[in-house]
Amino acid sequence: MSLLEVNNIEARYGDLKALFGISLAINPGEVHSVIGANGAGKSTLLKVIAGTLPATAGSLTFHGQDLAHLSAYKRVRAGISLVPEGRRIFSSLTVEENLKVGSYSRRKGHWNLNNIRDLYPLLAERWDRIGFHCSGGELQMLAIARALMANPDLLLIDEASLGLAPVVVAQVYASLPHITSQGTAVLLVEQDMQQALRASTHTSVLLEGKVVLEGSSSALNKDEIKRAYFGMEGRA
Ligand code: ATP
Numbered sequence: 001m002s003l004l005e006v007n008n009i010e011a012r013y014g015d016l017k018a019l020f021g022i023s024l025a026i027n028p029g030e031v032h033s034v035i036g037a038n039g040a041g042k043s044t045l046l047k048v049i050a051g052t053l054p055a056t057a058g059s060l061t062f063h064g065q066d067l068a069h070l071s072a073y074k075r076v077r078a079g080i081s082l083v084p085e086g087r088r089i090f091s092s093l094t095v096e097e098n099l100k101v102g103s104y105s106r107r108k109g110h111w112n113l114n115n116i117r118d119l120y121p122l123l124a125e126r127w128d129r130i131g132f133h134c135s136g137g138e139l140q141m142l143a144i145a146r147a148l149m150a151n152p153d154l155l156l157i158d159e160a161s162l163g164l165a166p167v168v169v170a171q172v173y174a175s176l177p178h179i180t181s182q183g184t185a186v187l188l189v190e191q192d193m194q195q196a197l198r199a200s201t202h203t204s205v206l207l208e209g210k211v212v213l214e215g216s217s218s219a220l221n222k223d224e225i226k227r228a229y230f231g232m233e234g235r236a
Pocket of ligand 1: 013016018036037038039040041042043044045191
């Protein structure tokens, strides 16, 4: 049994159908990336897993438990934390205060304020700085750290590298092995194909709300991925 099983999920925004029968499975401690162009449905998939958007068909199980009737709040308690696109840091609160907000739904586990300081020394240096004065990279680290404070078994990260300088992206990605070494699985949504493939063990490529290619990140053929990503003729 996988940690998370997504079976034939569909989702819509009113009349617009955004997901057309998505399936994937994630195991403990694994990094699984979901890549695809703008509008492919990546964020929608994360919202459905986190419980902020209902699935209109299909099923989700986490630790073998059906998630259908679990609210977003209860999913955090069950061990699913979302790092949303745009980070959503409280700009008037300090780094430390933002982290304490994340510990509101705290489960037992490795992550606490001290361990976060070790994971992101840069944040430790900014502990009393308010969100408004943090850089994009600091905000991204803080968003991940805040989600970790709940001690999730599954961390959903939406667009970790968006708007960040390459050197900062590298710092953010360097933290993932420390996170998975504590047993947490990561589902990573990325537009940066190379970055996603390097960081993950398994990759799913989304196009117009469907999984058009998936497999082990190291075994997938780069040309095939590009064709699937852009929806070009001749893909498998
Ligand atoms: P991006 O990288 O641009 O965020 P994405 O792959 O995450 O793209 P989604 O944001 O999941 O794509 O969007 C999938 C589809 O759903 C798109 O057609 C998008 O326009 C639509 N969509 C997304 N959010 C909403 C919303 N709140 N209301 C209506 N339609 C939406």
